[in-house]
Amino acid sequence: MTGGSIGSQPAPASDASRKPMSPSERLDAIDVLRGVALFEVLAMNIVTIFRISIFALFLPNVERAGPLDQVVAAVLTVMVELKAFSLLSLLFGVGLAIQFERLAGNARRMILLVRRLLVLLAIGLVHLYLIWNGDILVEYALAGFVVLLFLGGPRWLMAGAALLLLGLYVTMPLLSPIVPLPGAAEMAALAAEATRVYGTGGFFDVLAFRIREVPAIFPLHVMVFPRTVALFLIGALAWRSGVLRRASANRRLLFVIATSAILLGGGLSLSAARQEFFDWPSLGRARFLVEELGVVVMSLGYAAAVIAAVNLPGGRRMLGWAAPLGRMAFTNYLAQSVICGWIFYGYGLGQFGRLGVTATLAIGIFVYVTQVVFSAWWLRRYRFGPVEWLWRSCMYGVPQPIRATVNSAIMRATIAV
Template sequence: MTSDGAASPRPISPSDRIDAIDVLRGIALFGVMAINVVMEFRISIFEQFLGARTLASPVDRAVETILTQAVELKAFALFSLLFGAGLAIQFDRLANSERRTFLLLRRLAVLLVFGVTHLCLIWNGDILTEYALAGFIVLPFLFGPRWLLTLAALASLALYLAMQAFPPAGLFPGRTAIWRDVIDANRIYATGGFLDVLAFRLREIPLIASLHAFVFLRTIGLFLVGALAWRSGILQNARGLLVIALPAICLGAALLYVGIEPLGNILLALGYGAAILFIASFGRGKRLLGWAAPLGRMAFTNYVAQSLIFGWIFYGYGLGLFGRLGITQALAIGIAVYVGQVLFSAWWLRHYRYGPIEWLWRTLMYGALQPMLLSRVEGVQ
């Protein structure tokens, strides 16, 4: 798993990937999907800040409690950890290339273009733009030693926690602006045509940006923690993962119970990630969770595909189910889409090296057309 050389760096082959990380990414994508479909496609994301929702069904109330307490911010935190680890892996594998900095900057620039396109044309709940911007900030730290990564991670997370305890005045929109946006969303997303939805989506971006501002420092901190986990060897150390998993889950759950949610969510994400990686590092665990690896290898493609599918299901230019379904019904639709993606990803990667968007991302990063079809030998491995 070394660099391919300074002259012609290339993406790693599928056989050199770390399966446990792909498994974790595929499972984390389920959590991201569940929250997105229930809280951002089904209804306006801003309804949760009004505190006026009533759930008629006891099942809906139970499902919402599970999602908010066990899944919501933990799944997104897991993705941040994984992105940071992935950036560090790319950085280290390009160590022998004189073009390393240029390639990684171009990788992040391409991600930024993808993110802005996704944000504006497909769905304004996009996370790719934030990840690209955070990546530009984190990349210089990868040239430093582990102590610098540790210090920067602690500083970022400490500032994030302080910001949650003492929110800066004027950063988040007022209740009147949120209420007006929710009313418009219930009308336009449910009944508007594509151009109506597009115009409203663009109008919502400043409100959405304020939500990203609240978690941006956490994203940077978790990127750094993910990079540190790779650099320290924890990701490849099953015993070390177990040592992290149990205390992090127990302490995170305890903090959530007493109402210290920001720190509790971070610790639970760390615990979830360590536990899944620990299980997936053994033969039986791989057989149990291996179905998620193809999904994780194509997480970029599957994430964008979910936006397209859910947009058609919930917005007025498609089935127009926005605001008409309960939590359980929306989650059932999301699970059906996710299962379909599990099956499709496994089929696709039996024939191709990368998902379609992953292939395009690598091609643009390296500035050369990447091979897509698997060879006969690779296909039977």
């Protein structure tokens, strides 16, 4: 995500493939899908890790939830939980493959892509420690470094690596943990302290406790890292297959994939749902395998459904509102963390541990709708979201033109994404 700076001589013609896509050249379906996925991510983050301690999710459920909260939680568990992050991982893999392809004629392609990931890693570390320790950007940056090794290789190697990593991920519960999770007593203590500090503490109290929590949360990232890399590879494969760039011609295939995957994935997710919601016979050790298979399959179904729908005239009109949000997904993801921190932590409204699932989800919907409106307003004036602009400028080493209408000479003299 080097070139000339503002005021330098125009870039040679060979640089044309590295110039930014205009809005008309962008794949609207991917922007829409990213915008929809951002709602799913916000919905799960706000009702779980922002509302209560992450470690409370691993402890016996002692929360007194009303019938409506139980229904909403059950729907989120089956239809959204983990699917949102899998969908974002697939999309990150698609984006990485697009960048790799668009820089094909550049001798510094790998340097630029490594720099892009280093900037992502730096922003992720700031987010992790100063804003919210539920960050996924650090993990995505590290997974991106692994995937870069495969992008220039044959498809069979990428597919084989993805299957191997998914197999490793689903069998990890049967193996000795590389980095063990805290014990039940430590989790209970962390959850109790989180309720006190996050709910009533000032900014520096929250900061100190957040930093203490990071090592305890680290094993969770180790556990899901193989799945993240695998989904990146699957996303990259989806792009290289040509189905996404020719989505309009492949609508029938995409609808078949969407229907089959959503039905199969939904059935698997339902059968593996937590016992507090559904009194079904336990699957024992197979539950994790069934649940994770459902997550991946259903995520692919969601992606196929949205991409196919956007390539229908009615679908484009119905879902087009999500495209600006998706074009600013990086900015909006970080903004969600800042906003939710202010709502739930003691230095803001201090609602941590005080709200039910339904009320919290309603707040999340309000935040999301506000971001939809803001993103559309911003992109009528600017080419990128503010964080996207920073990311691209750091990647290329020169400030990128950000105004929606810029001097053509400047456009020729700079390189952006």
